[in-house]
Amino acid sequence: MANVLGANRYGKAETRVVRIHRDTDRHAIRDLNVSTSLRGDFTAAHVDGDQSHVLPTDTQKNTAFAYAKRHGVSSPEDYAVALGRRLLEAAPAATAARVTVEEYAWDRIQVDGSGHDHAFSRRGTETRTTEVTVEGRGTDEEVVVTSGLRDLVLLKSTGSEFTGFLTDEYTTLAEARDRVLSTALTARWTYTGDTGPDTDWDGRHAAVRRTLLAGFATTYSRALQETLYRMGSAVLDAFPEVVEVDFSAPNKHHFLVDLSPFGLENEGEVFHAADRPYGLIEATVRREPDARSEEPGRQS
Numbered sequence: 461m462a463n464v465l466g467a468n469r470y471g472k473a474e475t476r477v478v479r480i481h482r483d484t485d486r487h488a489i490r491d492l493n494v495s496t497s498l499r500g501d502f503t504a505a506h507v508d509g510d511q512s513h514v515l516p517t518d519t520q521k522n523t524a525f526a527y528a529k530r531h532g533v534s535s536p537e538d539y540a541v542a543l544g545r546r547l548l549e550a551a552p553a554a555t556a557a558r559v560t561v562e563e564y565a566w567d568r569i570q571v572d573g574s575g576h577d578h579a580f581s582r583r584g585t586e587t588r589t590t591e592v593t594v595e596g597r598g599t600d601e602e603v604v605v606t607s608g609l610r611d612l613v614l615l616k617s618t619g620s621e622f623t624g625f626l627t628d629e630y631t632t633l634a635e636a637r638d639r640v641l642s643t644a645l646t647a648r649w650t651y652t653g654d655t656g657p658d659t660d661w662d663g664r665h666a667a668v669r670r671t672l673l674a675g676f677a678t679t680y681s682r683a684l685q686e687t688l689y690r691m692g693s694a695v696l697d698a699f700p701e702v703v704e705v706d707f708s709a710p711n712k713h714h715f716l717v718d719l720s721p722f723g724l725e726n727e728g729e730v731f732h733a734a735d736r737p738y739g740l741i742e743a744t745v746r747r748e749p750d751a752r753s754e755e756p757g758r759q760s
């Protein structure tokens with residue numbers, strides 16, 4: 461009994477295309493998850509193993525990147541129409557190209573009441589956290605409050621480099637003098653002093669968060685490590701009631717896509733946002749301990 465091929469389509473799913481529009485110093489970002497697929501007469505590929513009509517999914521991915529540059533991304537819809545037309549033109553056996561685009565929204569980080577030119581936070585990913593320990597009772601009671609946030613996704617489209625690092629025979633990383641810096645920040649900070657019922661926890665949290673964001677936006681970054689240290693220091697400097705800030709920050713790599721095979725320049729405009737593996741930078745920033753009380757044998 462002969463079998464026959466039923467409905468079929470094929471393509472590349474979830475190409476993470478980040479387009480930075482940087483014609484002026486005020487950058488704009490379009491962050492897309494692009495999936496393409498073709499349907500049509502692809503019977504030979506399935507039944508006979510004949511790929512002569514198959515436009516590879518790899519080519520579809522390349523086209524998604526190239527069109528982010530060539531056509532630009534004024535809207536996901538406009539980009540998707542252009543990409544769909546192009547794929548159909550490139551694959552004569554296809555009768556239809558389907559392009560689905562998810563867009564992640566970014567807001568400008570507010571610094572002193574105005575939106576920063578090239579620092580952004582992603583909308584709607586963040587969770588506020590707190591962990592409280594109550595130890596002892598009555599007059600012996602000690603309350604430790606550690607508050608924080610998780611998955612605050614941040615991105616700078618310029619003002620970040622990574623150069624001068626240690627190299628060995630396994631190093632292939634090129635020095636980056638102007639790169640995208642992005643993280644999904646987890647930060648936790650521990651309060652000292654008053655934990656009574658009149659404490660304005662919401663206000664404190666909002667103020668620390670604002671300071672972290674401004675620190676990220678305004679620090680020229682030579683590494684994510686340095687950025688975290690500056691962000692933590694800014695919090696400690698501004699809030700005497702905070703004793704320590706702890707960070708866990710994945711380095712969400714954005715790789716500049718090589719568009720030169722397609723005759724296109726890419727000067728920091730089209731990136732592939734890779735989700736793994738990722739660098740993971742973790743650090744605690746705390747106040748310098750009182751030097752005298754730290755000296756061994758010295759009584760305070």
Ligand SMILES: O=c1[nH]c(=O)c2[nH]c(=O)[nH]c2[nH]1
Pocket residue numbers: 622633682683684685711739
């Ligand atoms: O900010 C960075 N810190 C690193 O330690 C590191 N390592 C790496 O490959 N890229 C980066 N970026």
